[in-house]
Amino acid sequence: MSYFHGETPDNYEQKCLCTLVLDTSGSMGGEPIRELNRGLQEFYAAIEEDLIAANRLEVSVVTFGSQIKSMQEPSLIDNFDMPTLGVGGTTRLVDAVREAMRKTEERKQWYKETGQPYYRPIIVLITDGEPDRDQDVEGLSRELSEGLDSKKFTFWALGVKGYNEQILKRICPSSAPPMPLNGYKFGEFFKWLSNSIGIITKSKEGESIELPPVSDWAQIKF
């Protein structure tokens, strides 16, 4: 017989927002976008299987080509289907990341206003190109640095084959250097991301978080 048992109270879960900023410019056509779409589905499935993450993680999706599109507003994954992305246009990368930062701040304010506990939001940029010439790379770099320093969010940038390493390095603050993707291993990357979210949602204080190794999908170790 079992001596110990007891009922579970009804509690809401704390929230963790992850905004995916995805490059859907023309150069992502073909294999890259196919693999990215497949990776997104796998990410969705991995979170769905993880009962805790599924109740905590809110995903939002912003895409950029010549236009910035909000494909998905922040939401628990049970409440939406992962969109299938198409490609086209140029690379308004800076505007898209800014839009993600704006959304993140807005959502955080909403968490605060409604008294909901939350984890530090995550912004993930995935790009294979270089920003359009009129994009304010330096300005974005500064804003990202400020955001990271004041612990407003965590930022990861993933460079896909053909990305401009020099420019992405300029954009990314030194504490969050770009991560080059090996081939089109989006599936592996998203597996790592969902695992990392599992860890982040239990981390404490802004000390160094030990995430799983990235060797499965990164081109080099860093």
Place this chain on the structure above:
Amino acid sequence: MSDKKTTDWVVAYASAIGNGHIQFNIPCQDSCAHKRIDDNWAIAVVADGAGSARLSHIGSDFVVRNALHCFEEVLERTKWSEENFPSDKEWRTEALRALQIVMQRLLKFSEVKEHKFSDLACTVLVTIYSPFGALSVHIGDGRAAYSDKVGEWKALITPFRGDEANETVFITSAIWTTDGVDQFVLTDTLKTKIRGFALMSDGCEKGSFVINVKDEETQKYYDPNQPYPKFFEPNVHGLRQLKKEGKTQEEINKLWEGFLTAGHKQFKHEIDDKTMILGVITEDTEEHKPEPKEEKEMPKTTPEPKKDTPQEAPKAATTDTEDTPKDR
């Protein structure tokens, strides 16, 4: 009241590794300890190692052992009793001093072992309890509860929370200044008859406390910090049963660890490590009486003990399950 007969307690304490830690091969970073000092007093300690600190499992183990030692010294020296119960101020002075010694020992330990101090980061929660009251001190999060003489479960402490859900402070944090101590080392005295108490790391809070609910009127969420009697009472019963059956402390703790690991739906899915110390007096006396009825009929709050699977709340009690997102 010196002729009063000694009150018997039965206690269960254990730490169980969380799913997230198993998955990523991280050791259980929680630790706990319990020690009966005399007929009146016993000490219970819980420490939750920081997920982000590399050696926090070593830190939490060191902290619970040393806290036990330091607070035992306090009890021996002060000879506190029901008649000579400490004031808030007396308790605070002693508790701060004792925890500061624990911190200094940890610092020394880190130097000797050449560990980074922050690598040993952990929260700490100490409760010294007796049938006539409880004294608590804590740094960081975790929860504590007591059951008063009429059987009502109430919170014993208010956990510290930062802006972000995973933010808290640790014994290793830069809090050992006058202001820091005021803000982050929190003490509570409770002078009232108690029949039970519980201390836990935050890994157990969702399964046993009401901590995040929505006020339908304002549409806002808040933390009522309310121990859930339907969680505690069945386990009060279970503990007493084990005592009746003459189980050893080791056997009780083993069963308790099993329960914390997977004997409850919320615990089974919890990522974080789970520690809980639950103690109750062995029977409700006139002085400690929860209900006019026999305890066995505890009621609407107690589901029938029948199988090894976790008990779920009846439909009427919850319109939603834990596995379903509740807002969007």
